[in-house]
Amino acid sequence: xxxxxxxxxxxxxxxxxxxxxxxSYEVTNFRSLLWYKQEKKAxxxxxxxxxxxxxxKSGRLSSILDKKELFSILNITATQTGDxxxxxxxxxxxxxxxxxxxxxxxxxx
Amino acid sequence: DAGVIQSxxxxxxxxxxxxxxxxxxxxxxxxxxxxxxTMMRGLELLIYFNNNVPIDDSGMxxxxxxxxxxxxxxxxxxxxxxxxxDSAVYFCASSSEGxxxxxxxxxxxxxxxxx
Numbered sequence: 001x002x003x004x005x006x007x008x009x010x011x012x013x014x015x016x017x018x019x020x021x022x023x024s025y026e027v028t029n030f031r032s033l034l035w036y037k038q039e040k041k042a043x044x045x046x047x048x049x050x051x052x053x054x055x056x057k058s059g060r061l062s063s064i065l066d067k068k069e070l071f072s073i074l075n076i077t078a079t080q081t082g083d084x085x086x087x088x089x090x091x092x093x094x095x096x097x098x099x100x101x102x103x104x105x106x107x108x109x
Numbered sequence: 110d111a112g113v114i115q116s117x118x119x120x121x122x123x124x125x126x127x128x129x130x131x132x133x134x135x136x137x138x139x140x141x142x143x144x145x146x147t148m149m150r151g152l153e154l155l156i157y158f159n160n161n162v163p164i165d166d167s168g169m170x171x172x173x174x175x176x177x178x179x180x181x182x183x184x185x186x187x188x189x190x191x192x193x194x195d196s197a198v199y200f201c202a203s204s205s206e207g208x209x210x211x212x213x214x215x216x217x218x219x220x221x222x223x224x
Binding site for chain 1: 151
């Protein structure tokens with residue numbers, strides 16, 4: 001059965017810290033891995049990763065995929081209170097998105 | 110661009126009542142998805158439409174749930190009769206890629222509480 005596991009489930013850090021969120025997967029036919037950020041309402045798209053070792057970057061956020069070890073990490077540097085959210089990882093397997101449970105990140109001022 | 114528009118934002122109803130949730134996808138997007146999100150089960154895909162045609166409804170929990178997309182700019186998700194275990198946030202999402210995956214644009218959700 002396809003599965004996506006995110007860790008940690010929750011994380012509390014102070015503003016300015018760097019955080020690393022993890023997403024591991026076991027799926028039958030990997031096509032891509034996606035990261036979304038969910039604040040109080042709708043998930044919003046962050047990155048889509050298809051190739052190993054190629055970092056995607058957007059401001060203070062970056063992500064990389066390891067298709068050999070079957071995981072991805074999402075890094076956030078110099079965290080701000082606005083980064084507080086649930087970060088969702090999803091893997092496209094056979095054109096179906098398998099969602100992780102999310103990591104709840106809280107940034108304390 | 111107004112984004113994906115859902116209504117109502119909040120719905121509180123009693124067990125046994127019919128509930129209808131509505132969605133207007135982003136203009137030009139040809140794929141539409143209905144998701145349900147709960148603390149226990151996370152995000153679950155209920156049904157996926159492509160070009161107004163239901164492609165995969167394997168996630169629809171049971172016959173009490175039905176979804177329609179009469180045209181490219183409107184979709185409904187209906188629950189009849191509703192039960193307390195249907196309480197969740199229901200998201201509609203659309204995509205321009207004509208596939209099930211890639212970047213999805215989510216609406217703000219309809220929070221349903223069934224008493």
